[in-house]
Amino acid sequence: MRYVIIGNSIAATGCIEGIRRVDTEGEIIVISEEPYSVYSRPLISYWLSGKIGDNDIFYRPGDFYRKNQVKLISGVKATRVDFDGKEVFLETGEGIHYDKLLIATGGKPFVPSIPGPKGNVFTFSNFDDVKAIDRVIFREASVVVVGAGLIGLKAAEALVERGCNVTVVELAGRILSSILDEEGAGIVQKEFEKRGVKFFLENSATKVIGEEDVEAVELKSLDTIQANVLIFAIGVVPNVDIFRGTSLRINRGIPVNSRMETNIPDVYSAGDVAEALDMLTGENRVVPILPNAYIEGEIAGLNMAGKITEYPGGFPMNSIGFFDMHIMTAGLLNPSGGMETIKRMEKNKRIYRKLYIDDGKIAGFMFINSIDRTGIITDLMRQRIDISDFKERLLADNFGFLDLPKEFRKEKILEMV
Amino acid sequence: MESKIRKRIYPKEDVCIGCHLCEVYCILAHSGSKDLVKAFNKKDRPSPRVTVEEKDGYYITFALQCRHCDDPLCIKACITGAMYRDEKTGVIMCDESKCVGCWTCILVCPYGAIRRGENKKVASKCDLCIERGTPICVENCPNEALELKEV
Numbered sequence: 001m002r003y004v005i006i007g008n009s010i011a012a013t014g015c016i017e018g019i020r021r022v023d024t025e026g027e028i029i030v031i032s033e034e035p036y037s038v039y040s041r042p043l044i045s046y047w048l049s050g051k052i053g054d055n056d057i058f059y060r061p062g063d064f065y066r067k068n069q070v071k072l073i074s075g076v077k078a079t080r081v082d083f084d085g086k087e088v089f090l091e092t093g094e095g096i097h098y099d100k101l102l103i104a105t106g107g108k109p110f111v112p113s114i115p116g117p118k119g120n121v122f123t124f125s126n127f128d129d130v131k132a133i134d135r136v137i138f139r140e141a142s143v144v145v146v147g148a149g150l151i152g153l154k155a156a157e158a159l160v161e162r163g164c165n166v167t168v169v170e171l172a173g174r175i176l177s178s179i180l181d182e183e184g185a186g187i188v189q190k191e192f193e194k195r196g197v198k199f200f201l202e203n204s205a206t207k208v209i210g211e212e213d214v215e216a217v218e219l220k221s222l223d224t225i226q227a228n229v230l231i232f233a234i235g236v237v238p239n240v241d242i243f244r245g246t247s248l249r250i251n252r253g254i255p256v257n258s259r260m261e262t263n264i265p266d267v268y269s270a271g272d273v274a275e276a277l278d279m280l281t282g283e284n285r286v287v288p289i290l291p292n293a294y295i296e297g298e299i300a301g302l303n304m305a306g307k308i309t310e311y312p313g314g315f316p317m318n319s320i321g322f323f324d325m326h327i328m329t330a331g332l333l334n335p336s337g338g339m340e341t342i343k344r345m346e347k348n349k350r351i352y353r354k355l356y357i358d359d360g361k362i363a364g365f366m367f368i369n370s371i372d373r374t375g376i377i378t379d380l381m382r383q384r385i386d387i388s389d390f391k392e393r394l395l396a397d398n399f400g401f402l403d404l405p406k407e408f409r410k411e412k413i414l415e416m417v
Numbered sequence: 418m419e420s421k422i423r424k425r426i427y428p429k430e431d432v433c434i435g436c437h438l439c440e441v442y443c444i445l446a447h448s449g450s451k452d453l454v455k456a457f458n459k460k461d462r463p464s465p466r467v468t469v470e471e472k473d474g475y476y477i478t479f480a481l482q483c484r485h486c487d488d489p490l491c492i493k494a495c496i497t498g499a500m501y502r503d504e505k506t507g508v509i510m511c512d513e514s515k516c517v518g519c520w521t522c523i524l525v526c527p528y529g530a531i532r533r534g535e536n537k538k539v540a541s542k543c544d545l546c547i548e549r550g551t552p553i554c555v556e557n558c559p560n561e562a563l564e565l566k567e568v
Contacts, residue, residue, distance in 0.1 A: 014493070042496045046517055056515065059498040291494035291525065298493070319524040328524050371520060373529030375490075382527075400529065401481065402472040412527070413481065414427060 001026035003304055004088055004096055006078045007104030008032030009041065010290050011271025011297030013059060015102050018301020020068050026305070028070045029096060031088065035075035037064065039127055042154075042290060048130040049158035057127065083247055083264050100266050100304040103243070103254060104297060107236035107272040107288055112146075116208025121230045124155045136229055139163040144217045144227040146205050148175035150320055152233030153192070157322050160195050167198045167225050169205055169217075171234075179318055179329040183345060184352050184366050191325055191350075205230075238273040238286055251275055253286040258310040260300035268304055270296035279313030279382075280331055280363065287316050317378065319371070325350065328371045330378050331364030332356055339363060344395040353395050360388040370397045380404075422485035422507040424545070425568045426552055433469070433562035435478035439554035440465035446546055446553040461535045466543040467554050468532070480554065480563055482543035483530040485509045491522040491531060491542075499540070508547050513539045 003019055005012045008030050016028060039057045046052045065072050073090070080089040087095045109123035120136050122129055124145075137143065141164045145152045148170035156166045168175070174185035175192075189199060200219060207218035214230045238253035249255055249263040253275040260268045260276065270276070271293035275284040292314040302309040317330035332339075335356060343354035352368040355377075362381040367374060377394060380387055385408060387394060393403040401409050441453070447463040448456030456462055467482040489509055492500045499515035500522055502508070511522075511531075516539040522531045523540070534541030546552045555563045 040496050040498065042519070043517065052517065056497075290496050291490070291521065294493045317524060319519055319521040321519065326520060328520070330524070371523060372533065373526075374524050375522075375526035375531070376529040378524055379527035400468075400472070401470045401479075402475055402477060413479075413484075 001305075002097065002099050003028045003102070004098035004100070005030045005102040005104055006081075006088060007102075007106055007271070007273075008034065008036075008038055008072065008074065009104065009106055009271065010038070010059065010293040011104035011106070011274075011300070012102070013038050013064075014294040014297025014299075015104065015268075015270065015301035015304070016068050016070055018298035019305045020301075022302060022305035022307045024069075028068065029098075030065075030070055030072045030074075031076065031078045031090065031096070032072065032074040033077045034126060034128070036127060037062070037072070037074075040290075041126065044124070044127060044130040045154035045158040047127075048134060048155075049161040051161075079242055081243065081246065081248075083267060086266070098266075101268065102297070102300050102304065103248075103262070103267065103269040103273060104271045104293075105239040105242075105273045106293075107286075108239040109232065110235045110237050111232050112205070112234065114205055114208055117210045117212050117214060118208075119210070119213030120228060121208065121214055121232070124151050124231050124233045125236065133229065133231070137162055137164055138228075140165060141228045142167070142226050143229045143231065144169060144205070144225050145231045145233055146170075146217075147233035147235070148172070148199070148201075149178060149233065149235070150176065150318060151236075152231070153188075153322060154320070155231055155233055156192065156197055160192075160197060164229075165196065167200065167227075168192070169200045169203050169219060169225075171202070171204050173202050175199065175201070176327075177334075179327070179333055180366055180368075181334055181354065184327075184354070184368055187347075187350050187352060187368055188322060188325065188327065191323055195323065200225075236272065236288060238275075240273060251284075255284050256296075258313075259303040259308065260296055260311060261303070268300040270300045276311060277313035278315055280315045287314050289314075289316060289318065291317070315382075319374075325369055326371050327366070327368050328374045329364070329366040331362065331381055332358075333364045333366055335363070342391060342395060351397075355391075355394055357387070357391065360386040362387055362394070365394075372397065373400060376401065376404075420502060420504050420507045421487050422509075422545075423567060424565050425484060426482055426543075426545070426555055427564045427566055428479035428481055429562045429564060430477050430479035432560050433477075433479045434560050435469055435471055436559065437469050438557055438559060439467045439480045439563060440469060442553045442557045443467045443543075446549060464532055464534050464541050466532070466541060468529075480558075481528060481530060482554070483509060483545075484528055485543075485545065490525040490527070494521045494525045496521055503547065506545070506547060508545050509542070510544055510547070511540045511542055516540050
């Protein structure tokens with residue numbers, strides 16, 4: 001049996017570990033465009049800020065591939081797959097036969113086509129991006145970050161910590177619009193502003209000014225911002241380019257069933273490129289977060305190795321910190337239509353807790369600076385437990401097991417593990 | 418192949434008297450000095466890995482620590498690879514040198530058993546007193562409200 005994995009990030013790691021729980025013999029080949037062992041993409045901002053060193057970015061110990069008997073082909077791009085002949089072709093022209101294939105090519109940053117020079121213009125997605133940014137930034141450098149989502153603001157935070165003067169440009173009317181509401185976003189924006197970050201909301205970059213390197217950025221509002229460095233962090237799209245025009249079904253990403261199978265036999269997909277079940281909406285969609293990538297990869301691996309395992313579905317969730325603040329969110333946030341909400345805001349303590357409740361069950365939540373033991377609440381949401389009897393307690397910092405119905409608590413702690 | 422936990426601590430809420438001694442001993446066991454006075458005097462005293470669940474006006478308490486789940490979400494969700502299972506014992510451990518304090522483990526732990534540790538920089542969780550051999554909270558519970566059971 002030969003397993004081939006295209007991609008070498010979190011879903012690939014989950015897949016390797018899933019396969020090896022069942023099959024310790026089969027051959028595993030991983031093809032990676034990047035010249036590295038598996039590393040954690042969310043850590044690139046930590047690396048840039050100097051919080052972690054070169055070796056801390058790696059997601060698994062150095063002997064990971066050897067221990068799992070994996071052949072890693074790194075620094076080489078897979079350019080084509082012949083699904084009928086079951087063969088992956090590399091840019092070198094070499095073909096690699098597979099019995100089972102995992103497509104875990106992840107996402108790629110979306111870059112708008114804006115006129116102007118490309119020098120010192122970056123995206124913020126992989127290790128090489130931050131290495132390149134690291135080479136050109138300096139204290140007091142002016143950096144413009146386009147996009148005030150999770151990636152853009154993690155970039156902005158790291159650059160502030162490196163002593164840069166940062167300006168953030170965002171299309172929406174508030175920062176972190178995918179995970180926060182107006183009030184929550186206000187708290188976070190204030191903390192960035194306290195540290196000198198300037199924001200241009202409801203705005204966008206329309207022109208890059210400069211000879212070879214960026215010197216300034218012109219906005220839709222016609223403001224011009226001086227910039228030594230420009231970073232695009234607008235969004236990420238599934239990396240499906242090499243599969244276009246083949247028999248592989250592609251929507252936005254690659255749709256998969258509960259076993260992570262694509263429409264082609266023996267071909268699986270997982271992670272940021274895959275459209276798997278969102279258990280809250282009941283629909284397949286790309287939920288590009290690290291935990292889902294691992295879990296989907298692991299389930300793909302188990303199934304590829306012959307152990308039938310079903311994916312229960314995932315949902316968006318994020319735990320993210322900026323400076324001395326921390327945010328946890330999950331589920332449906334800012335849903336359209338009137339959903340019941342409960343909330344608690346303590347502005348002086350920068351604490352915010354808000355939950356969305358649908359038919360007595362938690363549909364989503366956003367918590368700022370009140371995050372201890374949040375997993376109990378995430379689990380209530382995942383298990384669709386009716387919280388009507390104790391919902392006000394969900395707003396308390398010290399929500400705990402004694403707030404739960406005795407039966408549920410006993411079952412959970414004494415048996416269900 | 419796959420290692421799993423063989424022993425798990427179970428709380429007995431009917432006999433827990435809410436004395437918090439489990440927390441005190443846990444701090445002791447995870448202090449560098451292993452001296453109670455020194456451990457508590459230290460500015461950055463370790464945080465307890467066991468939590469006594471209690472609530473105002475509610476006469477039930479019990480102590481809860483990591484369940485060392487068979488299907489651990491904390492390991493799968495960890496963004497750095499710091500959370501791992503010790504292959505020999507099946508105990509889930511946090512490599513504190515790798516943890517960056519993103520708290521994704523706290524977001525996913527269904528038991529609320531992972532805490533922000535001392536200085537709130539790295540995750541802190543029960544290691545079943547892997548170095549001592551037997552969990553100190555179980556040994557020192559005055560009313561035997563914590564029980565170490567084979568699973």
